[in-house]
Amino acid sequence: MSTDSATGEANRSLASRLRSRFEGPNTIGESRGFWVGFVVAVAALAVYPAFGDGSQLSLFMVLALLGLSLSIVWGYSGVLSFGQVVFFGIGAYTFGVVSINFATPGGITAAVVAGIAGGGVSAAILGYFMFYGGVRDVYVTIITLVSTIVMHTFMAQTAGSEWAIGEAALGGFNGMPDIPVLTLGVEGASYQFMYNPFPMRVIGIGSFEISPFYYLVLLLLVGTYLGLRILVNSDYGRVMVAVREDEDRTEMFGYNVTRVKFVVFTLGGALAGLSGVLYAARNVYIDPTVFSLLFATLPVIWVSIGGRKSLLGAVVATLAVEYLRISMAGELALVLLGTLLLVTILVLPSGFVPWLHEQLVETRLGPGEAGGADAPDASSEVSD
Amino acid sequence: MSRSPLSRRQFLGASGAALVTGLAGCSAGEGGTSTDTASSTDTLKIGVLEDQSGNFALVGDPKAKASMLAIEEINANGGIDGKQIETFQRDPQSDNQRYQELTRTAINEENVDALWAGYSSATREAIRPIIDRNEQLYFYTTQYEGGVCDEFTFAVGPTARQQLGIVLPYLVEEFGPDIYTIAADYNFGQLSADWVKVLANENDANVLGEEFIPLSESSFGSTINRIQEADPDFVMSMLVGANHTSFYEQKASAGLDIPIGTSTAMAQGYEHRRLDAPAMANIYAGVNYMEEVPTDSNTGDGGFVDRYFEMYPDAPYLNEEAETNYFSTYMYKKAVEQAGTTEQPEVIDALESGIELGTEEAPEVPEGETIRLDGATHHVDHHMWIMRADDEHNVEAVENRQIPETFLSETAGCNLPENPEQTQYTPVDYYEEAE
C-alpha cells in the first residue's frame, strides 16, 4: 500500500515483514500513514495525563479491553454475547476475593492471574454448555443475557455474613470495598501501581502527577490490540471469520466450528476477566452493578457504534461513548445520548471507524480505486 | 490513517520532554493531574451529587433541591464568613460507577471544600474509599442502617436504631407483640431486619418471620399470603425503591388489613400522595422528618415548607432526606464560622466539637427544637416522630421525642477524635438475637 519513495531497501523489507503479521483483510489500516498515525495516537495517549484527567481515561481504557473482548467474540466470530460483563464481573470479584485473602505483593499478583483465569474458566463452562449443546444465534444471546441477570440477582443478595470467602465478604448490593492496592511482583521485588504517582515538572506546563496504573493499562491495551490483530490475521483468524460468515459451509470444509466458537468465547472471557481485574483494581471496589442490564448493554453499544468488524472501532468507540456518558450534564443528557446512539446506528450501520476509513481511502485514492484497501470484506475472502 | 486530531500532534512536541524529566517519587493522592487548591478567599465550593434520574430520582431530586435552597439562603444572607458558596452539581443517574467518577472529579478537579453525595448505602460504600483516600469532608444525608464510624464521613441522617426505636415500641404497646418483617434484600434491609430483632427483644416482642425481597421484585402475592399465614399483630416494612412501592397497593387490593410500621415508606417516596387512598392507611412511619411534621419552623408561616415551595413551585414533595441535606448545610456553615477557615481538617475539628442547631437559629431545624451533632460518632441525635396515615391518607403526628444515636457511642464505642477509623459496625457483632 504505502508506496512512498524509497527508504532503505533492506530496512523496508524487515519492517514490512514484521508489519505483515499485523495486517490482512480482517483489520483496517495497513498503509504507512495508518501506522504513523497509530504511533502518534499512542504517544498522544502517553502524554495525555499532563493535560487532562488521566485517571478517568485509565477507566475508559480498561473498559476498552472489555469492548475488544466482545469485538473478537461477536465481530470476528459471529457470537453475539450479552454476557461479557459476566466474565468481567467474575474476574473482578475473583481478583477482589483472592487479593483480600492474600494481601501481599505475591498474593495480589496471583489474584490478577486468578481473575483472568476466572473470566476464562467461567466463559469456558458457559461456552461448553451452549456450543456443545447446539445452541446457536439469538439463543446464545438470550442465554448470555439470562446469565447476566442470574449473576445480578444472586450477587445483590449476598449481603449477610454467611456470604464470605475467607476474609472477603461479598457484601451484596453494597459491593466489596477494601480491595488491596494493585502491587505486582513478589515480596521484596514488587511495584505498586495504584496511588503511587510520579511527580513531574515541565517548564512551560507546570507540575503534575502521573499514575503508573495509567501506563500499565495503556501498555496492556496497546499490547492486546496488536496481539488481537495478529490473531485475526492469522490462519485461525480466517477460520473465525469463516464461522461468522457461514457456519454450515465452514463445517463442510472440515473445520470444527463448535470448537472454534468455544475457544474464541473462552479467550474473550479471559480478556473480559482481565478488564474486570483492572476495573476492580482501579476502583479498589467492586459491586453487582457490573452485572446490571445497563452495563451489559454497553459493550454491545461500543462495538456497534465503533464498527463490529473493527478492533480499532471497539477501542475508539468505548473511549468516545464513555467520555460522552460521563461528561454530559443536565436533564437532556440522556435524551441526547439516546439520540446519538439511534442516529449513529441508523446512518452508519457498519460503524464509525469503517465508515471513516472508507472516506479516507476514497479521498486518497479516488472512488474508483478504493476497492483494494477497503474495509474487511470477509465474505469475499472465505467464499473464493 | 490517524485517529488522533492534529492538535494532539502539536502537544507532542511541546511535551516530549515531560517523560524524560519525570522523577520517581512517592506521594499520596489519586493519579492524574492534581494541583493544590488555591482556594480563593471570597468563595468556597460545595459538591452536591444527588440522583435526578434513574432508579432513585424520586427520592434524590428533593435532596438536590433542598441543598440548593440552603445554599441560596446562606448566600443571600452574606454567605459563610463573607464567602459566597459556589456549587459543583451533577446528576449521577443512580449509577454507582458515575458516582465514583463524579466524586473523583469533585475532589481532584473541582477541589470542593465539602461534599454531599448519594442516596443508597451502596453508593456511600462505593465512594467511601475515594473519600477516605483523599481525606475529603463528606456528608451522607440519607436515613440508613447505621454503624458507619469514619473520620471523614458525617452520616447525619437518622439510623435504623433511631427510626425503628421510636415506632416499634409504640406498635408493640398498641397492637401486640407479634411482628412479621419484610425488607429489601440487600445490606440496608438485612441490617434493618437485625435491628427489628434487637428492638423486639428489648421490648418483649417476638419476630414470627422475616422475608427479604429482591429490589427488582414487584409482585407480592406470595408475600401477602405468607403474612396472612403467620398472622402477626403488625408488620415491619423496610422495603426500598420504586418496585417495592407496589406492595402497598397490592396488599390493600388483596384486603390485607394490618398495621404496618416502617422506616422507609411515606417520608422518602411520599406514597401517601401518589397512591390512591386507602393503600397507605394505618401505616406508621418512624422518621426524623416529613413534610407534614407539625413544628412551627416547618409548617408555620414562612417556614421550611413555604420557603421550599416558593423556590420550587412544581416540586411534588419535601421529603425526609431533603431536610437532612438542608440542616447539614447549615451545620457546615456553623462549623466553618467556628473554625474561621475552610481548610478541611480544621472544619472537621469544629464539627467534632459538637455543633448544635436550635430553633433560636431558625430556619435551620424543621424537625424539632434542637438537634445535636455528636462529635465522637459523626452522627446526629435526632428529634424523631411517629407519623400515621389514615383512611384518607391524611398524616398526623402520633408521638415525638429526641432519640440519641446509641449504637456507635454506647455499644460499639466509636470515638473518632480519639481513635480515627473507617469502619462500619453491624449489630450482629454485638447482639446474639441479631444472628
Add this chain to the structure above:
Amino acid sequence: MVNGINLALQFLDSFAFIVLAAAGLAIIFGIMGVINLAHGEFILIGAYTATLAVTQLGLPLVVAMLVGGLVTGLFGILTERVIISGAWPNYISQQTLGRDIIEPLYDRLADSMVATFGLSLILTQGARIRFGNSIDQIATPFGAISYGEFSYSTYRIVLAGVSIGLLLATYYLFTRTDFGMRARATIQDKETAQAMGVNTDRMYMLTFGFGSALAGLTGALFAPVITMQPTLGDQFLVEAFVAVVVGGPSVVLGTALSGGVLGAILATFSNLYGTFIGRIALLVAALIALRFLPDGITGFIEQLRQRRQESD
C-alpha cells in the same frame, strides 16, 4: 405449609404477568426479528396514558385502558416508519439526496438492539422531564376475595382471564383473518408475498403497530398495581424476553406454554422458598430450557410431530 388455593392463585398471577409481559414482544421480536429494548417503554406509554386518562380526563377505567393500548399502537407505527423501516426518513432523503439513508432494522438483531436502546433512553428521560419522577396512581378495582385466613385481589385473577383472552384474539387475528394471512405471508417470504400482491411494507407497519398496542395494553392493565414512574417498564423486560425465547417459533402457543411452565415454576418456588428463590428458579429453568430445547417449546413440539410422522 402449602395452601393449594394460594398456589393456584399465585400461578394465575405469574402466568398473567409473564404472558402479558411477553405478548407484544412475541410479535415484535418473535415474528419480526427486532430485539426491542424499548419494549418496557412501550409498556410505560400504555401505563401512563391509561393512568392520565383516568386522573386527568376522568375516563372510565376500561376505556382508559383501551386508549392506552391504542396510543401505544400508534406510537409503534410511528416508530416503525421513522426508525425500524426508516420509510419516512428515506422518503425525505430520496427527495433531497436521491438515495436511502436508512437500511431497515428487520433481522439486524444487534443494530435493532442499539437503536431501540437509544429510543428507550429518550422515552424514559422524556417521560421524566415531562411528567416528573412519578405520577399519581389509580386504585385497583374489584376488591378482594377471601378464603379461610387468606384473601386475594380479584383484579389479579381477572388479569389472568384477560391474558388468555388476548392470546385467543391474537391467534384468531393471525390465523383466521385476511390481515393475519397477509402478515404471516409477508414475514415468511417477503418476495413471494409481494408477487402475490400483498403490500408488504404496510404489513410490516401494521404488525409492528399491533405488537406495540399489545405492549401498551399490558402497561394499561398493570397500571393500577405497579408504581407509576419512568423506569416501570424495566420490570417486564426479563420475563418478556425469556418467555418469548422459551416459547419458540409459534408465537401464541409458545407464549401460552412458556407462561404456563415458567409461571408454575415461579409460583411454586416463590410460595415454598420466598421471592428470591422463585426468581432464581425462573431464570435457571429458562437457561436449562434454552440449552435443551434450543428451538423453544413449540420448536420441540414441532420436532416431535415430525418424528412421529416419519416413523408412521
